Amino acid sequence: MASWLPIPIDSDFSLQNLPYGVFSTDADPTRRIGVAVGDHVLDLKVLTREQVFKDIKFDDSTLQEKTLNAYAGLGQHVHSQIRKKLQELLRDNTLLGHVLRDNHDLRQKCLVSMQSAIMHLPVTVGDFTDFFVGLHHANNCAGFLKPGADITQVLPSFWxxxxxxxxxxxxxxxxDTPIHRPKGQYREGGKPVSGTCRDLDFEVExxxxxxxxxxxxxxxxxxxxxxHIFGFVLLNDWSARDFQKWEPSAPFTCKNFGTSISPWIVPFEALEPFRVSPIKVDRPLPDYLMQKETKSIFEVPIRATLEVDHTRYAVAECNTKFMVFSFAQxxxxxxxxxxxxxxxxxxxTGTMSGPTKSEEGCFLELSRYGEQPCEMSAEGSSGERIRRTYLEDGDIVEFAAQIRTKDGLENVGFGICRGEVLPAN
Amino acid sequence: MASWLPIPIDSDFSLQNLPYGVFSTDADPTRRIGVAVGDHVLDLKVLTREQVFKDIKFDDSTLQEKTLNAYAGLGQHVHSQIRKKLQELLRDNTLLGHVLRDNHDLRQKCLVSMQSAIMHLPVTVGDFTDFFVGLHHANNCAGFLKPGADITQVLPSFWxxxxxxxxxxxxxxxxDTPIHRPKGQYREGGKPVSGTCRDLDFEVExxxxxxxxxxxxxxxxxxxxxxHIFGFVLLNDWSARDFQKWEPSAPFTCKNFGTSISPWIVPFEALEPFRVSPIKVDRPLPDYLMQKETKSIFEVPIRATLEVDHTRYAVAECNTKFMVFSFAQxxxxxxxxxxxxxxxxxxxTGTMSGPTKSEEGCFLELSRYGEQPCEMSAEGSSGERIRRTYLEDGDIVEFAAQIRTKDGLENVGFGICRGEVLPAN
Structure with missing residues (x-):
């Protein structure tokens, strides 16, 4: 789908994507709902007020809210119609496309440059549930949870x-919200210690x-x-591994100090072309988990990098295709x-590690439970290398994911999921 | 504190209490904030509009909302002033008391009979955290979690x-919201089974x-x-014990199908006279848990009963004085x-069991992990008895708690925390 609006070839935000976010600008600090297109954010509040969606039956006050909750709750039949309308509006050679393209005033009002957009949490999160369905992460972590064990010894119900x-x-x-290194309890020499986390980790989810x-x-x-799915995000489940080992079984203070998500929610429909089948495992499943759709998961490569003193280092190339249960399940x-x-x-989903070393999505795996420092190379040709067992203050963790349609013309991406580690308060 | 409004001697809602709730009536289905007094609910939205609180500096729109969140967020200095004003308004022999007592029109508008009040969830719950700080419950459950173990073998960090x-x-x-018996997974004969919960339990919290x-x-x-505490509630943490044994360590589907709370939130100040010291345990604590206040917990006896075929059976007499950590901690x-x-x-808090059999706050304890049916007697003189290992469909679980001030004149109670078990959907 070509647009009259120039969309850079490497942009995350083609017409196949059109992800939702909540933004404001310095000029207008009101939070409002927008859709990312190339280097722009399309202001849906303005478009709604301009009656662009008037032939779609839905409660259009939902697009004038400060979060996406009410709009998300309308369901996919509405999101699908709005998406079609937006594509029509942005595509070249459509009647509606010309309506926006040729209307300088309207364009001025509803198109904001991505650079000037300040992104906010797109939804008020009612409940956050974290699963643990990554095959390789589970296998790699089993020994951390119970030395010498495989995953079914740690979690007999894993399959x-x-x-x-x-x-x-x-x-x-x-x-882009910084994360303070948490304080809490860990054990040292068999005794509980109260102090600052030493084993701070990220998790590619x-x-x-x-x-x-x-x-x-x-x-x-x-x-x-x-x-029931509105859309998809990248997620960094920051983890304090030393707290995790000492506190009771359910993750609590080892994870509740912060979870980062990407600013853009990629609509369910945008990922349809990227369906794949999960790893085939010969196991009986209860009826309520038997899914007709065989391509039940999505293949999204997620790249994790670390920025240290303005140099970016490659950390891991993860992938969502290693889920052993689908979102539907x-x-x-x-x-x-x-x-x-x-x-x-x-x-x-839990950490989306792949089977090889370079695909491991957290330092717990990369540094073998903190025992073998992990060496990472700088991007580009400088040849600089850096070693880490866990995160240090000032480190900036960044996840990005970009998938390209089969014709090679359109990207679907999530923007960046980034967070800097600040010293403990 | 005597009131010009007749308050029955056995009422939960004396002037020492004045708990907050959200109610509506058939005549006016708008949800609004009220305070319980004797057999009445005092409509705070009406009082606010009548400018009763005009000399208190606070955002009075918070008392015209449909939940208590915004008002709760104002903090105790505001709640304390509103509480004093309400006591003045309701007490005998005060200037303000006469203002309401002698104003028939205002009384008609702001006093609703408790019987006609339909109670709603008083707050939108952002996050619900469940602790596990009941000493006897922990000891009694250790063997369920790990056969033959004591609590520090199951949770080394318990203390x-x-x-x-x-x-x-x-x-x-x-x-009063009914709870459907959940479906889920449990293990039978070493194999996972998908089906209806057989071991449905309550927890007095x-x-x-x-x-x-x-x-x-x-x-x-x-x-x-x-x-940071707005107030206190009774809480029933319904639990599917068969799911709990099979699912991974953190309680998930074994508890997320429903949690009931009492309709009235007892203000922090109302429980001040009921402070007690926790069990003294000789253990070192990290600085951040060292509390200056020695009477750091509250003594609230909670009575659990079961209603079966219109007969009420005594189940347990629990007490909150067995907490090993305070809410502040x-x-x-x-x-x-x-x-x-x-x-x-x-x-x-987690289940508030006491040290003896009749003080155990869930069937898991009362029936020794479901192995010894528990016998319960009907209230009154009928002498009827009933046996249960876990809950059956149609059972109504009810918690009540009433504490009396030292002078024996005023009660502080929570209303009833009740729920009926409905068959699985």
Whole structure:
């Protein structure tokens, strides 16, 4: 889909993407809903007021809110129509395209340069659930959780249940929010110590933002579960490994000090072309997890880098294709007992490591539980190298993901999910 | 404190209490904030509009909202002034008391009979955290979690860390909301089975609702932590024990299908006279958990009963005095790494069992992990008895708590925290 609006070839934001975010500008500090296109943000509040969506039946006040929750809750049938309308508006050689292209005033009002957009948390997160469905991460971590064990010895239900735990929603923040190194408790020489985290880690995760809600007492059938997805984000589940080893089994202070998400929510439809089948595992599954759709997961390569003193180092090349349960299965399991979903809820996958060393999505794996410093090379030709067991103050962790349509013409990306480690308060 | 408004001697709602709730009536279905007094609910929205609080400096739009979040967030200095004003308004022999007592029109507008009040969830719960700080519950459950073990073998950090996990906020419901028996996974004969929960349980818990928020990156000092409490509720943490044994370590589907809270939030100040010291345990504590206030917990007896076929059976007499960490310590630990608190967040204590059989606050303990049916007697003189290992469909679980001031004249209670078990959907 070619646009009359110049979209750089390497941009994350082609017409196949059109991700949603919440932004403001210095000139107008009101938070408003926008869609990313090339180097611009399209202001949906302005377009709504200009009656651009008037032939679509939906509550258009939802596009004039300061978060995406209400709009996400309308469900995919609305999002799909709005998406089509936006593509029509931005494409070359369409009647509607000319309406915007040739209307200088309207363009001035609704197109904001990406550079001047200040991004905010796109939804109020009701609940954040973190799963643990990455095959290689699970295998690599088993020994951390229980020395010498494989994953089914640590979690006997690993292949039967999409393992998950409730996370903290109040500390989910948008990319570029710095993260203070947390204080807490760890054990040293067999004794509990209260102090500053020494083993601070990141985790490369993929996440969904829930759209259409479900009611309390309602189990969402696995084949309808995808209908509850509004879109996708990159997610960094910052982790204090020393706290994790000492605190009771469920992750608590080792993870609740911060979780970063990318500023743009990639719509469900935008990832449709990138479906793949999960690893085939010969195992019986209960009915409620038997999904008709065989291409039930998505292949999204996520690249993690570390910026240290203005130099960027390659850390890991992860991929979401190593999930052993799909988002649909996670949702079906999550709601099986009647737990309700609300628009804006987030579900993460757990770390999306691949099978080789360069694909490991956290330092826990890369440094073998902190015992073997991991060496990383600078991008470009400088040849600089750096060693890390865990994160140091001032380190900037950055995730990016860009997938290209088969014709090679359009990218779907998430913008950057970034966070700087600040010293402890 | 005597009131011109007749307050029955056994009422939960004396002038020492004045708990907050959100109610509506058939005549006016708008949700609004009220305070319970005897057999009445005092409509704070009406009082606010009538300028009753005009000499108190605060954002009075917060008392015209449909939930208590914004008002809770104003902090205790505001709540304290409003409380004094309400007591003055309701007490006998005060100038302000006569203002309301003698104003028939205003009384008609602002006093609603408790019977006609329909109670709603008083806050939008941002995050629900469930702790595990009940001494006897921990000891009694250790063997369930790990056969033959004591609690420090199961949780080595039990005496060092207020153990807690993130719960699900979307399924926190107000008393009288029925709970459907959940479906999920359990293990039978060593094999996973997908089906309806057979071991459905309740848990007698005590909870706080957070008022004054804290910022991300801010550790709340333990001696300032009580200032973040808006008030207290009774809490039933429904649990599927068969799911709990099979699913990964952190409670997930075994608890996220429903959590009930009492409709009334008892203000922090109302419980001041009921402070006690926790069990003295000779253990070192890290600085951030060293609390100056020695009477750091509250003594609230909570009575659990079961209603079966219109007969009420005594189940357990629990008490909150068996907490091994105070709410202040829980808050200090929770925020230690910078995890922010939001108004309306809820923190539960875990089951508040006492040392004897009749004080055990869940069937897991009462029936020795489901192996010895527990016999319960009907209230009154009928002599009827009933046996249960776990809950059956149609059972109604009810918690109540009433404490009396030393002079024996005023009660502080929470109303009822009740829920009926409905068959699986």
């Amino acid at each position: 039967d249940i999409p393992s998950g735990f409730h996370g903290r929603s109040s500390s989910v923040v948008v990319s 993929f996440g969904v933002v829930i759209g259409q809600p479900s009611q309390m007492g309602e189990a969402v059938p696995v084949d309808q579960a995808e209908g 996670m949702i079906a399991h999550h709601t099986r007992g009647g737990c309700p979903l609300r628009p804006g809820d987030i579900m993460g | 060092d860390i207020p153990s807690g996990f993130h719960g699900r906020s979307s399924s926190v419901v107000v008393s 005590f909870g706080v609702v957070i008022g004054q928020p804290s910022q991300m990156g801010e550790a709340v000092p333990v001696d300032q932590a009580e200032g 829980m808050i200090a630990h929770h925020t230690r790494g910078g995890c922010p608190l939001r108004p309306g967040d809820i923190m539960g």
